[in-house]
Amino acid sequence: MVVKSLERILYVEDEPDIRAVARLALEAVGGFDVCLCDSGKAALDAVQAFSPDLILLDVMMPGMDGPSTLSALRELPDVQETPVVFMTAKVQANEVARYRQQGAIDVIAKPFDPMTLSATVRDIWSKHHG
Incomplete structure (x- = not known):
């Protein structure tokens, strides 16, 4: 199996x-x-043209929140398998478990450290594509 490299990230x-x-x-x-x-709507408009390897998705947003956006993304043919990581300040164990049930491969806590965010994203990617 060829391991896909992580290059393109859609961040909502x-x-x-x-x-x-x-x-x-x-x-x-x-x-x-x-x-x-x-916004979730902007992500739905951009995702197929951008064709991301990974989607980072804020949970708390006005209009379409992260879980609603994820559900809508899963309806799009080219995006059904694209891994999604939620980014949120709500990282209690039960909340993280719920995000995983909704289809996220992982959760990154906010506020995040800008100097380590890329390494965190790469770690998550390698855990799921290693």
């Missing part, structure tokens, strides 16, 4: 400051190709 986050920090962390530190979306 409604907070502009967090988006800016994450872009810097993932592009400058991690060397990833990143597509930023400010």
Whole structure:
């Protein structure tokens, strides 16, 4: 089996400051190709054209929250198998278990450390593609 490399990340986050920090962390530190979306709807509009290897998805967003966005993404033919990681401040064990039941491969706690975010993402990726 050929292990797919992680290069393209779709990051969905409604907070502009967090988006800016994450872009810097993932592009400058991690060397990833990143597509930023400010809402679930924007992610649905962008995801097929961008064709990400991984989707980082904020849980708490106005309009479509992370779980609703994930459900909608799973309806799209090219995105059904794309791994999703939720990013949230809500990381109690029962909450993390619920996110996994909803289809997330992992959860990254917010606030995240911009200097280690890329390494965390790579670790998650290698656990699921190693």
